[in-house]
Structures are given as C-alpha cells and as structure tokens.
Amino acid sequence: MAFLEFIRLDERSVIEYVKGVPELKLKLKLELDDDKKVTVKEIGDGNLNFVFLVSNSGASLIIKQSLPYIRCIGESWPLTKDRAYFEAMALEEQGRLTPHHVPQLYHFDPTMSLIAMRYLQPPHIILRKGLIAGIQYPLLARHIAHFMANNLFFTSLLFHSTLDHKRQVAKFCGNAALCRHTEQVVFSDPYQISEYNHWTSPYLDPDAEALRQDNLLKLEIALLKSKFSEQAQALIHGDLHTSSVMVTPQSTQVIDPEFAFYGPMGFDVGAFLGNLMLAFFAQDGLVDQPDDRKAYKEWILQTIEDTWNLFYNNFVALWDEHRNGAGEAYLPAIYNNPEVQLLAQKRYMTELFHDSVGFGAAKMIRRIVGVVHVEDFESITDSVKRATCERKALNLAKMLLKDRRKFESIAEIVSAIRQF
Amino acid sequence: MAFLEFIRLDERSVIEYVKGVPELKLKLKLELDDDKKVTVKEIGDGNLNFVFLVSNSGASLIIKQSLPYIRCIGESWPLTKDRAYFEAMALEEQGRLTPHHVPQLYHFDPTMSLIAMRYLQPPHIILRKGLIAGIQYPLLARHIAHFMANNLFFTSLLFHSTLDHKRQVAKFCGNAALCRHTEQVVFSDPYQISEYNHWTSPYLDPDAEALRQDNLLKLEIALLKSKFSEQAQALIHGDLHTSSVMVTPQSTQVIDPEFAFYGPMGFDVGAFLGNLMLAFFAQDGLVDQPDDRKAYKEWILQTIEDTWNLFYNNFVALWDEHRNGAGEAYLPAIYNNPEVQLLAQKRYMTELFHDSVGFGAAKMIRRIVGVVHVEDFESITDSVKRATCERKALNLAKMLLKDRRKFESIAEIVSAIRQF
Numbered sequence: 073m074a075f076l077e078f079i080r081l082d083e084r085s086v087i088e089y090v091k092g093v094p095e096l097k098l099k100l101k102l103e104l105d106d107d108k109k110v111t112v113k114e115i116g117d118g119n120l121n122f123v124f125l126v127s128n129s130g131a132s133l134i135i136k137q138s139l140p141y142i143r144c145i146g147e148s149w150p151l152t153k154d155r156a157y158f159e160a161m162a163l164e165e166q167g168r169l170t171p172h173h174v175p176q177l178y179h180f181d182p183t184m185s186l187i188a189m190r191y192l193q194p195p196h197i198i199l200r201k202g203l204i205a206g207i208q209y210p211l212l213a214r215h216i217a218h219f220m221a222n223n224l225f226f227t228s229l230l231f232h233s234t235l236d237h238k239r240q241v242a243k244f245c246g247n248a249a250l251c252r253h254t255e256q257v258v259f260s261d262p263y264q265i266s267e268y269n270h271w272t273s274p275y276l277d278p279d280a281e282a283l284r285q286d287n288l289l290k291l292e293i294a295l296l297k298s299k300f301s302e303q304a305q306a307l308i309h310g311d312l313h314t315s316s317v318m319v320t321p322q323s324t325q326v327i328d329p330e331f332a333f334y335g336p337m338g339f340d341v342g343a344f345l346g347n348l349m350l351a352f353f354a355q356d357g358l359v360d361q362p363d364d365r366k367a368y369k370e371w372i373l374q375t376i377e378d379t380w381n382l383f384y385n386n387f388v389a390l391w392d393e394h395r396n397g398a399g400e401a402y403l404p405a406i407y408n409n410p411e412v413q414l415l416a417q418k419r420y421m422t423e424l425f426h427d428s429v430g431f432g433a434a435k436m437i438r439r440i441v442g443v444v445h446v447e448d449f450e451s452i453t454d455s456v457k458r459a460t461c462e463r464k465a466l467n468l469a470k471m472l473l474k475d476r477r478k479f480e481s482i483a484e485i486v487s488a489i490r491q492f
Numbered sequence: 493m494a495f496l497e498f499i500r501l502d503e504r505s506v507i508e509y510v511k512g513v514p515e516l517k518l519k520l521k522l523e524l525d526d527d528k529k530v531t532v533k534e535i536g537d538g539n540l541n542f543v544f545l546v547s548n549s550g551a552s553l554i555i556k557q558s559l560p561y562i563r564c565i566g567e568s569w570p571l572t573k574d575r576a577y578f579e580a581m582a583l584e585e586q587g588r589l590t591p592h593h594v595p596q597l598y599h600f601d602p603t604m605s606l607i608a609m610r611y612l613q614p615p616h617i618i619l620r621k622g623l624i625a626g627i628q629y630p631l632l633a634r635h636i637a638h639f640m641a642n643n644l645f646f647t648s649l650l651f652h653s654t655l656d657h658k659r660q661v662a663k664f665c666g667n668a669a670l671c672r673h674t675e676q677v678v679f680s681d682p683y684q685i686s687e688y689n690h691w692t693s694p695y696l697d698p699d700a701e702a703l704r705q706d707n708l709l710k711l712e713i714a715l716l717k718s719k720f721s722e723q724a725q726a727l728i729h730g731d732l733h734t735s736s737v738m739v740t741p742q743s744t745q746v747i748d749p750e751f752a753f754y755g756p757m758g759f760d761v762g763a764f765l766g767n768l769m770l771a772f773f774a775q776d777g778l779v780d781q782p783d784d785r786k787a788y789k790e791w792i793l794q795t796i797e798d799t800w801n802l803f804y805n806n807f808v809a810l811w812d813e814h815r816n817g818a819g820e821a822y823l824p825a826i827y828n829n830p831e832v833q834l835l836a837q838k839r840y841m842t843e844l845f846h847d848s849v850g851f852g853a854a855k856m857i858r859r860i861v862g863v864v865h866v867e868d869f870e871s872i873t874d875s876v877k878r879a880t881c882e883r884k885a886l887n888l889a890k891m892l893l894k895d896r897r898k899f900e901s902i903a904e905i906v907s908a909i910r911q912f
Contacts, residue, residue, distance in 0.1 A: 229721055234675060237721070238668035245662035252654040255820060264825040287832040294822060294836055301649055301657070301821070303722050400675060401721070402714060405684040412707040416714055 075184050078153070081137050083112040086124045089135070089184070096179055096188055100128040117198070117315075119144040119444055120151070120330070125191060132191040133178060138330070139185075142253075144444065145268070151253060153185035155330040158247040160187050162332035165307060166219075169226050173219045173326055192318045192325050199317040199324075200447055203351040204358060206368045208321075213378035215324035216317070216344060221386030224337045227307035229401040230391055236398075237334075241304040244333040251301065251333055254310065258438045259297035263290055268443035275459030279466055280441045292473050296430050304334035312343040313435065314351065315447075338427025341383060346432030346469070348376050349489060350439060350448050353465035357452035373486050380425070380482040388417055422480075429476040429485060436469035468492045495604050498573070501557050503532040506544045509555070509604070516599055516608055520548040537618070537735075539564040539864055540571070540750070545611060552611040553598060558750070559605075564864065565688070571673060573605035575750040578667040580607050582752035585727060586639075589646050593639045593746055612738045612745050619737040619744075620867055623771040624778060626788045628741075633798035635744030636737070636764060641806035644757045647727035649821040650811055656818075661724040664753040671721065671753055674730065678858045679717035683710055688863035695879030699886055700861045712893050716850050724754035732763040733855065734771065735867075758847025761803060766852030766889070768796050769909060770859060770868050773885035777872035793906050800845070800902040808837055842900075849896040849905060856889035888912045 081089060087110050090096045102110065109128055116123035116136075120143050124135040138153040160180035167174040179188035202209065229237050261269055263283055271280050283289065309316065310331025318325045352372045355365040395413070396404050407413050439446045440462045452458035468489060472479075479485055501509055507530050510516045522530065529548055536543035536556075540563050544555040558573040580600035587594040599608035622629065649657055681689055682703055691700050703709065729736065730751025738745045772792045775785040815833070816824050827833050859866045860882045872878035888909060892899075899905055 229718070234672040234721060235668045238665040238671065242662040242665035245658040245665070248655045248658035251658065252820070255654060260823055260826060264823065264828075284826075287829070287835060290826055290832055291835055291839060294827075295839075298649070298821060301654060302724050304724060305722050400672070401718060403680055403684065406680060406704075406710055407714075408684075409707070412710055415707060415711055419711060419715075 075181075078184055080139060081122070081124070081135070081184070081186070083114060083124065086112050086126060086135055089186075090126055090133075090188075093179060093181075093188070096133065099133050099178060099188075100126065100131045102128055116143070120155075127191075132193070134175070134189050134191050135186060136189070137184065137186045152249040155247065155250055156180070156185040156187055157182055158244065158250070158332055159328070159330035161243070162307065162309070162329035163187070163189065165227070166223050166309070166326065166329060169222045170219045170326075173215055173324055175325055175327060192323075192327075195320045196318045196323065196325065197320075198315050199319045200314040200347070200351070202319055203314060203348075203372070204354070204448055204451055206355075206358075206365060208368070208371050209319050209324070209375075210321065212319060212324055213375045214382055216326075217379055217382035217386050219324070219326055220312075220337075220340055220344070221383050221390060224306040224308070224340065225387055225390040225394075227334075228305055228337070228399075230399045231394055231397060232400070233398045234400050237304075237400075240307065241334040244307065247331070247333045250310070250331045251335070254331060255297060255301060257443055258434055259293055259300065262438045262442045263293060266443070269441055270443070270445075271441045272449075272455050272459040272462055275456065276441070276462060276466075279463060283437065283441060283470075286470070288474055289470060292430065293434060296427075296434055296473075299336045299427065300339060300431075303336045306334065306337050307332060308335045308337060308340045309343075310335065310339070312340045313446075314344070314347040317344075336427055336431070338424055338429075339431045341380070341424070341428035342431030342433070343435050344432075345376055345379060345428060346435040347439075347446070348372055348379070349432065349468065350436055350446055350465055352376075352489060353461050353468075353492075354446075354448035354452065357449070357454070357457045357461040373489065376489075377482050377486050380428070384421055384425075388421065391417060425482075426476045426479075429472050429479060433469040433472040433476070436465055437473070440466050440469075464492045495601075498604055500559060501542070501544065501555070501604075501606070503534060503544065506532050506546060506555055509606075510546055510553075510608075513599060513601075513608070516553065519553050519598060519608075520546065520551045522548055536563070540575075547611075552613070554595070554609050554611050555606060556609070557604065557606045572669040575667065575670055576600070576605040576607055577602055578664065578670070578752055579748070579750035581663070582727065582729070582749035583607070583609065585647070586643050586729070586746065586749060589642045590639045590746075593635055593744055595745055595747060612743075612747075615740045616738045616743065616745065617740075618735050619739045620734040620767070620771070622739055623734060623768075623792070624774070624868055624871055626775075626778075626785055628788070628791050629739050629744070629795075630741065632739060632744055633795045634802055636746075637799055637802035637806050639744070639746055640732075640757075640760055640764070640803050641810060644726045644728070644760065645807055645810040645814075647754075648725055648757070648819075650819045651814055651817060652820070653818045654820050657724075657820075660727065661754040664727065667751070667753045670730070670751045671755070674751060675717060675721060677863055678854055679713055679720065682858045682862045683713060686863070689861055690863070690865075691861045692869075692875050692879040692882055695876065696861070696882060696886075699883060703857065703861060703890075706890070708894055709890060712850065713854060716847075716854055716893075719756045719847065720759060720851075723756045725756050726754065727752060728755045728757060728760045729763075730755065730759070732760045733767040733866075734764070737764075756847055756851070758844055758849075759851045761800070761844070761848035762851030762853070763855050764852075765796055765799060765848060766855040767859075767866070768792055768799070769852065769888065770856055770866055770885055772796075772909060773881050773888075773912075774866075774868035774872065777869070777874070777877045777881040793909065796909075797902050797906050800848070804841055804845075808841065811837060845902075846896045846899075849892050849899060853889040853892040853896070856885055857893070860886050860889075884912045 113125045138156040140153045141147045142149040163177040175190040309329045316328045533545045558576040560573045561567045562569040583597045595610040729749045736748045
C-alpha cells in the first residue's frame with residue numbers, strides 16, 4: 073500500500089508503510105504478509121521528530137518522520153516538514169564524504185516527509201548520554217575531526233568551483249525555515265524576553281537578566297548572527313551538538329542533519345566544542361564529590377583540545393592535497409610560494425577558530441537560558457547545584473563570546489575553562 | 493513574427509523583432525507595416541552586449557541582446573546569455589526601489605536573451621565620458637547615494653525576513669557564471685600571469701610584476717574574494733562603475749545590472765568610489781597643464797566624500813525608519829536602547845566602509861593591469877603621461893587595499909588621494 077498523502081505514522085501504520093516500499097521490505101527480509109514478527113518502537117528522544125525502530129528477525133531499520141511542527145513544543149510552534157528533504161540530501165552528501173561516520177540512507181519519501189536509514193545498533197548510544205555516564209571515547213576526537221574536516225572542506229570554495237558552489241548554495245536556501253528557527257533560538261531569544269525561555273530559577277534570574285542588558289554581548293551575537301545568515305562558506309550540519317552523535321568506543325556516527333545548509337563552518341565546530349564544554353561543567357553536579365569525576369573532566373578537556381587540533385591538521389592537509397584542484401578560493405598560480413600559502417592558511421584557520429569559539433559560546437548560552445536545555449544539566453536534580461554548574465558555563469561562554477579574538481590556540485581556551 | 497529560437501539580431505532583424513511584440517510596437521507608435529521611418533542604430537559601447545536604439549517618429553526604445561560570449565573578446569571567451577534574465581530581474585527590483593534612477597524595463601525575452609527598455613535621451617551621456625570631458629554633476633553624489641542606500645538596505649536582512657532573503661539569494665545564485673567572471677577579472681587575473689592582462693608597457697612592467705610578488709596584497713585580495721563569493725548581504729548591482737551610470741546635470745540613471753546577485757554591499761559602493769578615483773588620477777593626463785583641471789579635480793574629490801557621507805546618512809536613516817519592521821538582523825526587542833543601537837550601526841557602517849575601500853581599490857587595480865581598461869586612462873595618448881597617472885592610481889589602490897582598516901572616514905581617504 074502506497075501512502076498518497078501525508079499522514080502521521082504511528083507504531084501500527086509504520087508497518088503498513090514499510091510493506092509498501094520494496095527496498096525497505098527487502099532490508100527487513102519481509103515476505104508478503106509475513107509481518108507477524110515485526111516489532112516497532114518509537115525511540116525519538118529528540119525535540120523535533122518521530123523516530124521508529126522497525127525490526128524483523130534480526131534485521132532493523134529506522135523510520136524518521138517530520139511533522140509540521142516542533143515535537144517538544146507542539147502544534148503551537150509550526151515548522152515545515154520539508155526538513156526531511158534537506159536531511160536526506162545532507163545524509164547523502166555526508167555519507168559520500170565520510171561514509172564511516174554517517175548512517176546509510178535507505179529511502180526518502182517527500183510526500184510523507186520521511187526518511188528510512190540504517191539502525192545504529194547497541195552498544196551505540198547518544199554521545200550526550202555517554203558523557204553524562206562518564207564514559208571515555210578514545211576515538212571520538214579523531215572521528216569527529218575527520219567528519220568535520222572532510223564535510224566542511226569538500227563543500228567549500230577551497231574545493232568547489234564557483235559554479236558548483238552556487239548551485240549547492242541555492243539548493244539548500246530552501247531550508248530557510250530551519251535556519252530561521254536557529255536564528256531565533258540561538259541568536260535572539262536568549263537576549264530578549266521570550267515565552268519559551270527558561271532557566272534554573274530563581275538562582276539564575278539575575279544572570280538571565282544580565283544577558284538582556286549586556287550591550288557588548290549583543291553586538292557580538294549580532295556579528296555571529298550575520299555570519300550565520302549571510303555567509304555560505306560550506307555545507308554545515310547545522311546542529312552538531314552531542315545528541316546528534318551516536319557512539320561506541322570504536323564507532324562515531326553523526327545523525328540528524330536536518331538543519332543542514334550552506335553556512336559558516338565555525339557553527340559546526342563550535343556546536344561540538346561548546347557542548348563538550350557544557351558536559352565538562354555538568355560533571356561536578358552529576359556526582360557527590362567534585363573529585364569523583366576528576367579524571368573524566370581531564371578527558372573531556374583533552375578531547376576538546378584534540379578535536380580542534382586534529383580538525384585543524386586534517387583540514388589543512390586536505391587543503392594542501394587539493395591545492396591544485398578545482399577550488400577557486402586560492403588559485404595555485406597566485407598563492408604560488410610556500411610563504412604566502414602558509415600565511416593564507418594561518419589566517420583562514422585563525423578566523424575559523426575565532427568563529428568556532430564564538431558560535432560555541434552562543435550555543436552554550438542558549439542551552440542555559442533558552443527554550444531547549446541539555447540533559448547534562450537537566451539530570452542534576454539539586455537545583456542549587458545545577459545553577460552553580462550552569463553559572464560557571466554561562467560566565468565562560470559570555471567571556472569567550474566577547475574576547476574570542478584574544479585567544480590564539482585551543483590550549484588557551486582549555487586554560488580558561490579550568491579557571492571557571 | 494515571433495522568434496522561436498535564439499538568433500543574433502542585427503540592425504535589420506531588430507525591426508522585425510520589435511514588430512512581433514505588441515507592447516513594443518505600441519511604445520514605438522508603430523502601425524502594421526508602417527516601418528518605413530523606423531531607424532535602428534547599434535550603440536553598444538560596453539564590453540559584453542549588443543545595444544540597439546530603435547526610433548520611430550519621436551518615440552524610441554532600447555533593445556539589448558546578450559550573446560553567448562563576451563563582445564569585446566569574442567567567441568573565445570564564452571559567457572552565458574542567461575545574464576539577460578538576471579539583468580531583467582535586477583532592473584525590475586531596482587526600478588521598484590529607486591524608480592527615478594533606473595530606466596524602465598519594457599520587455600524581457602528569455603529565448604532571445606533580450607530586454608527592451610526606456611531610451612535615456614540626450615543630453616544623457618555615460619558618466620565616464622562626462623568625467624573625461626570635465627563636466628560637473630552637482631546632483632550626482634546625492635542621486636547615487638540614494639540609489640545605493642535604497643537598493644542595498646531594502647534587499648538586506650536589515651529589512652528582509654530570513655525567508656524572503658534566502659528565497660531571493662537562491663534566485664540570484666543562478667547568475668554564478670557572471671560572478672565567476674568577476675572573480676577572475678577582479679580578484680585573480682591581476683595577481684597572476686594571464687593572457688588577457690595588459691598594461692602601459694614597458695613603463696608599468698615592474699609595477700605589474702610587483703603585484704604578482706606582493707604576498708600581503710594577495711592575502712587581502714583573498715579575503716575580499718571570499719566575501720564576494722560567500723557573503724549574501726544584499727542584492728548588489730555587481731558592476732557599478734562610471735560607465736554603468738548615465739547622467740545629465742539633473743538626472744542620474746543606473747544601467748547594466750546584469751552582474752546582479754546577492755553579494756557584499758561594499759562591492760557596489762567601492763566600484764563607484766574607485767572609478768571616481770580613477771577619473772581623478774586621469775585628469776592630469778587629459779590636459780596640457782596639470783592645473784587646467786584643478787577645480788575639476790577638487791569637484792571629484794568632493795563628490796567622493798559626498799557620495800560616501802550621503803550614502804551613510806541615507807542608509808542609517810532607512811535603518812532607523814524601519815527598525816521595527818520585518819528585518820531580522822537587529823530585532824528591536826534586543827537592540828532596545830539608544831546606546832546599543834548606535835554601537836551596532838557604527839560597527840556595521842565601519843565594516844561596510846572598510847569593505848568599500850577594499851573593493852574600490854581592487855577595482856582600480858584591475859582596470860590598470862587587467863583585461864579591461866577604462867577610457868579615462870585610455871584617452872591619454874601619450875603613454876609616458878598615461879603610465880604616470882596610472883602608477884599613482886595603482887600605488888594608492890595598493891595602499892588602500894592593505895591598510896583600509898586604518899582609515900576611519902572618507903575625509904581621510906581623500907587626504908590620502910591628495911598625497912599621491
């Protein structure tokens with residue numbers, strides 16, 4: 073049975089749906105009418121969509137459906153279900169560039185705003201949950217650095233011709249509604265009174281108020297917002313926090329790129345680093361004695377440092393490797409001596425570093441006083457303790473947002489984190 | 493007779509074409525078969541297209557046709573004729589925003605890559621020719637400032653919602669071939685060996701060579717190129733030099749927006765200011781005695797200063813007027829006190845000023861050592877004299893490109909011009 077118009081699937085109708093799509097039937101080893109053993113579980117813990125795990129005798133797949141509103145808010149906050157289309161396009165592109173770190177896309181159905189993809193089996197868990205549980209992932213920094221460097225480099229003008237680049241930019245301009253959503257929740261709401269904002273009250277009331285009175289902070293967030301809405305630098309994931317990554321000690325998989333569009337690279341790098349910083353500041357609240365997670369906190373700091381440094385190295389290595397390619401930003405006939413090549417890379421990477429720190433800080437702030445918070449802090453039941461952790465993170469983020477250009481290396485950022 | 497496929501029009505067939513389009517027939521008061529008195533003249537003096545002036549008993553119109561290559565180079569340099577579509581769209585938008593400074597669009601034919609528009613009658617002449625002749629235009633600065641402020645403000649996120657902005661950006665991404673052309677001739681060719689480059693040889697041989705060896709200059713041009721190819725700030729004209737403006741002492745009309753796309757505002761402002769600077773430096777070569785054009789040179793400098801200052805005032809006035817509108821860059825609930833509003837505008841305008849100076853300098857450089865030169869210098873027959881004028885302009889431009897961030901006002905730029 074084909075679905076000719078959009079209906080919201082439930083645990084029953086998702087089986088009917090799968091039976092109507094030959095390639096999904098095949099994936100599930102599902103013969104005609106042999107659906108007695110098919111199990112379905114709604115496992116979406118995200119904020120936006122419904123996610124079904126469909127299994128049959130050892131085979132499984134994921135069906136993810138977008139509804140025309142935001143799941144965690146309800147129908148009062150509409151959001152185009154076209155986002156499934158952009159998620160499918162981004163999964164395909166990222167899967168091509170970094171196949172080992174992206175779940176395979178099986179199927180996209182525009183009518184149903186639905187994608188089917190590989191199920192990331194246990195022991196894969198959401199990275200954020202791993203960070204809350206205090207689990208170390210020795211390959212995480214290396215994998216994420218690889219994911220980011222490849223996806224950002226190969227979709228930028230360092231690799232693209234102008235014609236290819238503008239064609240891709242135009243395609244993803246259609247995802248404007250999700251860009252607008254990010255603009256509101258990241259760059260606007262934390263700095264204005266909004267019905268959706270909340271925080272650990274009453275403890276952080278003065279902190280939230282202070283954000284709305286901080287002129288310098290507002291100037292900096294405006295600059296970042298302009299970059300976000302004007303600079304088509306590369307195809308970014310657009311929501312690369314620690315709940316968009318699934319992990320085991322051996323595997324790192326990036327999911328949920330429905331916010332993907334051509335934006336500033338630093339928004340992805342910053343999202344990941346900023347969420348690691350949130351995890352760092354939550355640790356003291358998650359255990360009885362501050363020292364209980366001492367070694368783990370060091371591991372997080374090391375991961376922050378390694379992620380940036382490996383990303384930097386990977387990115388520059390790709391640039392060196394492809395510097396005689398089709399990329400039109402730095403033509404080899406012009407950047408034709410080692411000195412100018414080095415200077416150009418250094419300047420490019422310094423700006424990217426400052427962007428990343430700024431965007432990371434913005435993402436931290438919005439998770440403490442904005443509409444959607446992070447489980448890292450939300451799992452701290454004692455609200456005094458939670459507020460203390462959150463305030464440290466907030467104060468670091470404010471400082472980073474204002475002073476990011478003063479930092480020259482990720483090691484300096486890590487030193488600053490230690491001081492809060 | 494309708495033209496069902498693209499053919500290159502000539503002075504004869506353009507009459508047939510006009511007769512086949514009812515609204516053009518009407519404009520020309522042309523009755524059936526009454527074409528005895530119709531006159532046609534090819535008047536294109538630009539580098540890219542063919543332009544026909546079609547007249548009949550006092551009525552006239554312009555037919556502009558794009559060919560699939562660059563007119564001044566020939567078929568060896570192909571360029572998509574789709575540019576007529578973007579010119580038509582831009583003329584329409586600019587005509588809506590600044591109707592007094594844009595010729596009316598009568599007709600667009602995608603098959604024929606052709607637009608028909610109002611004929612700007614004498615005494616309208618190309619501004620560049622007026623500058624060479626030493627004619628003062630007392631309203632020029634005010635008109636151009638109005639044109640730029642309105643077109644740039646109303647197509648930016650200071651006025652646009654995010655959804656409108658991305659929709660427009662996507663539409664103009666299709667003009668990528670012309671963006672690529674600009675990237676090559678403005679940001680690349682002057683800094684590399686190119687078969688198309690030429691200059692007043694042998695006098696400027698060392699100057700041209702020095703450009704290709706100047707690492708700092710190459711770094712700055714790379715930054716500007718990135719802005720040009722990544723930053724979708726507003727709908728820019730894309731080619732706003734002094735041959736894209738037609739003038740009388742009372743009227744200022746901006747033509748030829750076929751390079752239009754969503755790019756950095758400073759590219760337009762800089763193009764205009766940079767070409768005025770070229771006109772300034774050409775003056776001494778156009779007359780026998782340096783002092784012959786003393787007053788006129790002062791008028792050019794005053795026009796440079798007035799253009800920026802009036803643009804600044806107009807732009808900020810539009811921002812103030814529309815600050816509670818749909819524009820999503822600076823939400824009034826956040827930028828809610830006079831101090832932060834002022835700081836935000838000051839920073840925005842300072843960056844725009846530095847962009848304008850940088851792009852202006854880049855445009856000057858490319859007109860001295862690149863493929864297409866300006867009549868201002870080309871009309872100086874004595875090549876020693878010409879080279880002297882060009883070298884001053886070139887040295888100013890190099891300094892501005894490298895040191896633009898040190899300048900705080902247009903008055904300081906004018907002082908610098910005087911010193912060269």
